Amino acid sequence: MKTALITGANKSIGFETAIQLIQQGYYVYLGSRDLKKGEQAVQQLHALGLTAVEALAIDVDDKESIKEARTTVGKKTKTLDVLINNAGISGGMPQTPLETDPGIFKQVFETNYFGVISVTQAFIDLLKLAPAPRIVNVTSGLGSLTLHNDPTWKYYPYKASAYMASKAALNAYTISLAYDLRDTTFKVNSVDPGYTATDFNHHTGPGSIEDAAARVVKAAVLGPEGLTGQFFSDDNSPETGISPW
Structure with missing residues (x-):
């Protein structure tokens, strides 16, 4: 059975992503900063008849937590097929470039950027042992610098300085x-x-959570012919499914 780790998966898009991956035959490590909330999410999945899942305590802002999570997963499986870096924060709104406290920028980057790097580096050894590993970084259309510089773009006015910079x-x-x-x-x-x-x-x-998760899952289960190094976005580029950077 293929395995997947999803960070920030105790609710919302991460939770629905877990549902869809389990339905496709994956065993999911449901990552949650708060283990109790993760276990509650697992109970919800069990109630749906989805049992190929277990909660995993992992705080992407805490290197020790990431290390412990890696140790825990390593005792249960020799390989990891999919890593979905889903955990993220907005930092609150509004976020103007001149008035937003630099501490907010640091906080948002700690989770949305440095957290992804730390988790990826911690689990890369298990991923490398899988025959066809997949890494999905859950980003945002607001991370496109090209679109943010286009006055005709539908989200052009949404300049959330810390959040957009972290996703870029x-x-x-x-x-x-x-x-x-x-x-x-x-x-x-x-x-x-x-x-x-x-x-x-x-x-x-x-948009619906189901559709959002389906986009994430699509990238997680890409076949050998699938693309790599892309910015997939049905929302920003419905015709091609690939957003400009």
Whole structure:
């Protein structure tokens, strides 16, 4: 059975992603900063008849927590087929470039950027042992510098300075990581789940959690012909499914 680790998966898009992966035959390590909340999420999945899952305590802001999570997973499996870096924070709104405290920038980057790097580096050894490993970095359309400089773009006014910068940085990391693993069977991509109704945005987004998770899962189960080093976004680029960086 293939295995997958999803960070920030005790609710919302991460939780639905777990559901869809389990339904496709994956065993999921459901990552949660709060283990109790993770275990509650697992109980919900069990109630749905989805049992190929277990909660995993992992705080992407805490290197010791990441190390302990890696040790725990390593005792249960020799390989990891999929890593989905889903955990993220907004940093609160509004975020103007001149008035937002630099501490907010640091906090957002710690989770959305440095957390992804730390988790990826911690689990890369298990991923390398899988025959066709996949890494999915959950980003945002707001991470596109090209679109942010286009006045005709539908989200052009949404300049959340800390959040957009963290996702742009995450996209840059995706490009670099995909290049570093270019001669392997890895597929490494950024995925924009779309403007989705979640707690993250006080349920203001028009998209459904099911559709958002399906976009993430699509990249997680890419076949050998799939692309790597891409910024997938049905929301920003419905015709091609690939967003400009």
